[in-house]
Amino acid sequence: THLSRACNIVTVRNTIEIEAKRTVSARVARMLASMDEGSIAANMSGGSTIADTPEWKALQEHVAEIDKTHLRDLMADERRCMSLIKESEGLYVDFSRQRVTAETVKLLVNLAEAAGLREKIDGMFKGERINSTEDRAVLHVATRARRDQTIMVEGKNVVPEVWEVLDKIKSFSDKVRNGEWLGATGKPLTKVVAIGIGGSFLGPLFVHTALKTEPSASKQAAGRQLNFLANVDPIDVSRALKGLDPEETLVVVVSKTFTTAETMLNARTVRQWLKSHLGPDCVSKHMVAVSTNLKLVKEFGINPENAFGFWDWVGGRYSVCSAVGILPLSLQYGFDVMQQFLMGANNMDDHFKNMPFENNLPVLMGLTSLWNISFMGYPALAILPYCQALSKLAPHYQQVSMESNGKGVDMNGKALPFETGEVDFGEPGTNGQHSFYQLVHQGRVVPCDFIGVVRSQQSVYLKGEIVSNHDELMCNFFAQADALAYGKTPEQLRSENVPDYLIPHKAFTGNRPSLSIMVPSCTAYTVGQLLAMYEHRVAVQGFVWGINSFDQWGVELGKVLASKIRTMMNQSRTKSRVILPSDGINYSTARMINKYLEGKTQ
Numbered sequence: 001t002h003l004s005r006a007c008n009i010v011t012v013r014n015t016i017e018i019e020a021k022r023t024v025s026a027r028v029a030r031m032l033a034s035m036d037e038g039s040i041a042a043n044m045s046g047g048s049t050i051a052d053t054p055e056w057k058a059l060q061e062h063v064a065e066i067d068k069t070h071l072r073d074l075m076a077d078e079r080r081c082m083s084l085i086k087e088s089e090g091l092y093v094d095f096s097r098q099r100v101t102a103e104t105v106k107l108l109v110n111l112a113e114a115a116g117l118r119e120k121i122d123g124m125f126k127g128e129r130i131n132s133t134e135d136r137a138v139l140h141v142a143t144r145a146r147r148d149q150t151i152m153v154e155g156k157n158v159v160p161e162v163w164e165v166l167d168k169i170k171s172f173s174d175k176v177r178n179g180e181w182l183g184a185t186g187k188p189l190t191k192v193v194a195i196g197i198g199g200s201f202l203g204p205l206f207v208h209t210a211l212k213t214e215p216s217a218s219k220q221a222a223g224r225q226l227n228f229l230a231n232v233d234p235i236d237v238s239r240a241l242k243g244l245d246p247e248e249t250l251v252v253v254v255s256k257t258f259t260t261a262e263t264m265l266n267a268r269t270v271r272q273w274l275k276s277h278l279g280p281d282c283v284s285k286h287m288v289a290v291s292t293n294l295k296l297v298k299e300f301g302i303n304p305e306n307a308f309g310f311w312d313w314v315g316g317r318y319s320v321c322s323a324v325g326i327l328p329l330s331l332q333y334g335f336d337v338m339q340q341f342l343m344g345a346n347n348m349d350d351h352f353k354n355m356p357f358e359n360n361l362p363v364l365m366g367l368t369s370l371w372n373i374s375f376m377g378y379p380a381l382a383i384l385p386y387c388q389a390l391s392k393l394a395p396h397y398q399q400v401s402m403e404s405n406g407k408g409v410d411m412n413g414k415a416l417p418f419e420t421g422e423v424d425f426g427e428p429g430t431n432g433q434h435s436f437y438q439l440v441h442q443g444r445v446v447p448c449d450f451i452g453v454v455r456s457q458q459s460v461y462l463k464g465e466i467v468s469n470h471d472e473l474m475c476n477f478f479a480q481a482d483a484l485a486y487g488k489t490p491e492q493l494r495s496e497n498v499p500d501y502l503i504p505h506k507a508f509t510g511n512r513p514s515l516s517i518m519v520p521s522c523t524a525y526t527v528g529q530l531l532a533m534y535e536h537r538v539a540v541q542g543f544v545w546g547i548n549s550f551d552q553w554g555v556e557l558g559k560v561l562a563s564k565i566r567t568m569m570n571q572s573r574t575k576s577r578v579i580l581p582s583d584g585i586n587y588s589t590a591r592m593i594n595k596y597l598e599g600k601t602q
């Protein structure tokens with residue numbers, strides 16, 4: 001065990017060093033390089049964490065109290081329910097089906113205070129370098145600041161810079177949309193392909209899916225098309241370009257670093273597609289970029305004037321409100337629609353910053369989920385929007401949450417004595433009901449977020465039907481939360497004359513927690529609110545656990561190994577010989593790659 005632990009430490013350190021040198025400021029790289037195995041190992045143990053506080057212990061003891069009462073009994077206490085239903089910022093958020101009481105909320109708020117949550121939130125809004133391993137501020141809130149707001153980073157108000165880019169997006173997207181900006185052959189550019197992956201894709205896809213069917217946004221998108229190309233899989237390339245005429249296509253390359261292997265290969269492929277149809281000089285009219293790395297944008301051949309910048313204080317998965325999302329989405333829906341979206345997010349930022357914890361929606365969401373994960377032992381969360389337009393919320397939130405909080409050490413590098421992060425997944429209702437709800441009702445306990453919408457984007461009401469399609473959908477939204485909370489007892493089944501042998505199969509334990517959120521309608525504004533609320537929920541969890549939610553070293557090792565294999569594959573091809581373990585790879589992987597290469601040549 002000690003040997004493998006030591007090997008792991010060395011491998012991790014080497015990988016971190018390589019990546020740090022490549023991507024992080026020289027100061028951090030030097031700091032990491034100077035740490036020897038001993039100091040890394042020492043850092044991985046000892047010291048105190050939030051789990052050593054009396055507030056954490058009080059919550060651990062409180063679990064026994066909660067375990068004594070079934071949710072159906074908690075739900076019978078109307079005063080309790082009343083105090084757990086929050087109506088704020090036009091949103092209706094019902095925490096009453098969480099396995100909590102007023103006492104639990106009080107203890108969680110005590111824990112938040114012990115963790116310095118208020119100071120940490122303030123530090124984020126003040127532009128402090130809270131992403132310590134990358135030595136960066138975390139200021140996605142600045143990307144949706146109102147023009148008259150002031151957000152300082154190291155003595156400089158960054159809001160004017162944010163609005164400089166937003167003004168540039170407005171001017172450019174207006175020109176493309178009104179035909180002032182034409183393609184190389186003089187045709188209007190009505191089709192957009194946005195190339196990007198991870199945070200440079202999932203958030204924009206979520207918002208695009210939410211707005212596609214929204215009446216006023218879709219009116220603005222008439223005659224236009226927005227496709228995303230994320231995966232390096234050639235199938236995704238062909239899917240994204242299918243049916244597109246290069247003469248009418250504008251390509252937006254979205255990459256914070258402009259080094260992501262998949263995005264850059266896809267960008268080169270699509271550049272080739274454009275050039276082969278339109279000639280070598282078409283790039284200036286048909287390709288633009290969104291990046292923090294304007295030097296590499298220029299080297300790629302995109303005119304820096306056609307580049308839309310953002311800043312290292314915007315994390316990839318938190319970048320939807322920067323040019324990453326706002327440029328492609330403004331091309332599709334117009335800048336005014338996107339400004340509504342930014343205002344919604346800004347509204348939630350103000351709420352998060354100013355509202356006392358007891359009524360603060362993201363804080364309560366973060367704390368109750370932390371309660372579920374760290375104290376009740378439920379490590380997953382299902383995101384279940386009863387609104388097809390929100391179908392991409394779960395994949396987006398998956399990255400925001402899992403890339404942020406899937407960590408094993410605290411801010412100081414100390415190994416945590418508890419697990420962080422949650423396993424997020426989801427599908428829109430009612431589709432999910434016909435898929436994985438069986439497990440959620442009778443198998444494992446999976447806390448659920450139900451998200452319903454009062455007024456649908458679309459109306460379908462068949463004459464002669466009792467309810468409209470939307471009412472039918474919402475009946476399920478209301479029913480599922482109670483089915484999980486109440487369950488069905490053997491006594492109830494017996495009173496329904498269910499035969500004895502079927503009772504164990506038909507019984508539902510209930511006592512399964514959920515959160516119900518209802519938004520007035522799915523508009524650009526409310527989508528902005530939801531996005532920010534879920535982003536801040538993740539920050540609250542991370543702040544209380546004491547981890548750095550804003551780095552993502554865990555994605556680097558795989559990238560480094562893929563690059564090593566890429567080199568081996570090239571060598572094997574050029575030298576026409578098989579890959580051997582002596583090339584620096586294990587037997588199994590060498591054999592599998594050889595099998596792959598062999599299959600390709602046949």
Ligand code: F6P
Nearest residue numbers: 198199200255256257260316555
């Ligand atoms: O691999 C993960 C990641 O680094 C994400 O954090 C990021 O959103 C994504 O890759 C894409 O990065 P980029 O925008 O630099 O291409």
